[in-house]
Amino acid sequence: MQTIQYLTVTIDHVGQRLDNYLLSKLKGLPRSRLYRIIRKGEVRINKKRTKPDDRLREGDIIRIPPLRLAATIEKKFPTKKLAALLEKAIIFEDKNFLAINKPANIAVHGGSGIVLGIIEILRALRPKQKYLELVHRLDRDTSGCLLIAKKSSILKELHELFRRGTIKKTYLALVAEHWPPSLKKVDAPLCKNQLQSGERIVQVHKEGKACLTQFRPIQYFSDATLVEAIPITGRTHQIRVHACYVKHPVIGDEKYGDKIANKKMRSLGCKRLFLHASQLTFTLSSMDQSYILKAELPEDLRHFLKEV
16 A cells, blocks of 8 residues: 555444454554554544544544555464364354353454464354454453454444443452452552553553442452452453552462462462453343353363362
């Protein structure tokens, strides 16, 4: 592409994130380059600056600056083992969407050195499925319930439910020490910062965005507690930062956690972040149907709890 290009958003892409839309259109463009041109204001929606997570509307005009894209792209396919793992992880599917119990250590999408993410693997497994889009995200280290839309109308409806906070998200987390039963919620504003090293981090700050998480202890161990966490708001790393803020960091959290607690739990067999999206509850008015989708705690975490 040697000249400025303008793309018009059709109804099929209403509600999709800008970055995901452009990655599907600009094959061969590195993800880091895409975020750079968005940040610098070279990508515009209706002549206005934009952000990667802006949601698209029908008729939006997206300006794309001159870009040099790779001439050919080698298509990657998942291994048989990875394909089987994802197929086995599907916990619900109908004509509108599917839900999977996302394994830990697999990103939801490719980029930044990651060749294949969940969405790319599913598209490779379902070549005849014309529409497959991520509804939301889970961190690479987090396992659990993840939604993928099969229709643009369903994607738009689910995005609206997430935006309004009417999808109830329930997580299971193992946190350090004994969580007080009286500590039922953490209400502390969060803001994103970038350290001198370049690492992005979320911190509690009085000028941050409002953030509320409900917690309930489920089972106590000698030096840890299994808690149920329900994020009322939807901020980045919300559960992890709030748990750290009240001195009960999530076990296995290398960014916000306690190094001594993590080392001890690693010796007992916890090799990763103990955070699992266990349940999603919502109603699709277009289908006049309510859903309670449950993702079983993975075998590695269940086995570890027997050793704590």
